[in-house]
Amino acid sequence: QKEVEQNSGPLSVPEGAIASLNCTYSDRVSQSFFWYRQYSGKSPELIMSIYSNGDKEDGRFTAQLNKASQYVSLLIRDSQPSDSATYLCAVIPGGGGTSYGKLTFGQGTILTVHP
Amino acid sequence: EPEVTQTPSHQVTQMGQEVILRCVPISNHLYFYWYRQILGQKVEFLVSFYNNEISEKSEIFDDQFSVERPDGSNFTLKIRSTKLEDSAMYFCASTQGTEPQHFGDGTRLSIL
Numbered sequence: 001q002k003e004v005e006q007n008s009g010p011l012s013v014p015e016g017a018i019a020s021l022n023c024t025y026s027d028r029v030s031q032s033f034f035w036y037r038q039y040s041g042k043s044p045e046l047i048m049s050i051y052s053n054g055d056k057e058d059g060r061f062t063a064q065l066n067k068a069s070q071y072v073s074l075l076i077r078d079s080q081p082s083d084s085a086t087y088l089c090a091v092i093p094g095g096g097g098t099s100y101g102k103l104t105f106g107q108g109t110i111l112t113v114h115p
Numbered sequence: 116e117p118e119v120t121q122t123p124s125h126q127v128t129q130m131g132q133e134v135i136l137r138c139v140p141i142s143n144h145l146y147f148y149w150y151r152q153i154l155g156q157k158v159e160f161l162v163s164f165y166n167n168e169i170s171e172k173s174e175i176f177d178d179q180f181s182v183e184r185p186d187g188s189n190f191t192l193k194i195r196s197t198k199l200e201d202s203a204m205y206f207c208a209s210t211q212g213t214e215p216q217h218f219g220d221g222t223r224l225s226i227l
Contacts, residue, residue, distance in 0.1 A: 034215050043206055043218040044158060088158065100146040100212040102171055105158040 002027040002093040006106035013113055019076040021109050023089030026070070032092040032099060033065055035074045037085045038108065044088055048074065049099070079113040086110050117141040119219035121207050127225045131196050136222045138190045138207030147190045148208040148216060149182065151175070158206070164190065194224075202226045 003026040013019045021035075032051055036044035048063040050056045050072065056063045062075040072091075076083055086108040092101035120139045128134045140147050149161040162172045162182055169182065181193045190209075194201055204223050208216040 036218075043204075043221045046215050046217070049215045090158075098212070099215050100165075100210050102148065102160040102163055102173075103150070103158075103208075103216060104160065107157045 002030075002091070002104050004089055004091050004104050004106040006087075006089050006109050008107055008109060010110040010112050013079050013111070015079060015081060015113055015115050017079050017113075019079045019083065019111055019113070021074040021076075021087050021089075021111065023072045023074075023106055024070055025072070025089075025091045025104075027091065027093040028070060030091050030093055031096065032101070033063070033072045034090040034092075034103065035061075035063060035072075036088040036090060036105075038088055039085045044090075044105075047087075076111075079111075081113050081115055084111060084113050117217075119207055119209055119217050121205075121219035121222050123222060124220065125223045125225070127227065128197055130199055130226050134194050134197055134224065136192045136194075136205050136207075136224070138192070138209075138219055139188050140190055140207065140209035141211075141217060142188070144209035144211050144217075146170075146210045146212055146216075147184070149192045150206045150208060150218075151203040152206065152221075153200075153203045161192070161205075197224075197226045199226050 035047045050063040060077045064073045089106040090103040147164040152158045163170045204221045207219045210216045
C-alpha cells in the first residue's frame with residue numbers, strides 16, 4: 001500500500017509568519033508531487049506541483065522535495081488569515097514522472113492563521 | 116479559466132437506489148478521474164478513465180460502481196444500489212496529461 005503521511009495538525013501561526021507543512025511518502029520511485037489546498041466543504045485546489053529535487057517557488061509558496069529522504073514540504077511566507085485551510089499532499093505512485101496517474105493523498109494538515 | 120463542472124451539487128437518495136453523478140471535464144483533457152472523500156477522512160481514488168476505458172480502479176470501485184463517457188463531454192459515475200457508507204463528497208478531476216489534475220466542485224451524496 002503506497003502511503004502518504006502528513007501531520008494532521010492543527011498548525012497555528014500568526015499572520016505574517018512562515019507556515020511549514022510536511023509530508024512523507026512510502027513509494028521510493030515516485031516522481032510527481034503536489035500540494036492542494038482545501039477549504040471546508042470545498043474541492044481540492046492546486047497550489048504547487050514539484051517533480052525534481054530542490055525548491056520551487058511560486059509567489060508566497062515554496063515547495064521543497066527531497067527524494068532521498070522521501071520528503072516533500074510546503075512553506076507559506078507572509079501567512080494570511082485567508083490561507084487558513086487544510087493542505088493536502090498528493091503523490092502519483094510509480095516512476096513515470098507523469099501528471100496523469102492516480103493521486104494518493106495524505107490526510108491533510110489543518111492550518112490556522114490568526115490575526 | 117476552464118473548469119471541471121459537476122452536477123448536482125447535492126444528491127439525497129434512499130438506500131438501495133441507483134444514483135448517477137455527472138461531470139463535464141475540461142474540453143481538451145484526456146484523462147478523467149473520480150475520487151471520494153468521506154467526511155473527516157482523506158481524499159480517496161476511485162477510478163481513472165482514458166481512451167474510453169477504465170485505466171485503473173481501486174478496491175472501493177466494486178461491481179456496484181460504473182463509469183461512462185456517453186458523449187464527447189460528459190463523464191458519469193453510477194452507483195447501482197447505494198449503501199449508507201457511500202455517503203461522501205465525490206470529486207471529478209481531469210488532466211490533459213502534462214499538467215496536474217483539476218478538480219470539480221464536487222457532489223455531496225447523502226444516503227438515507
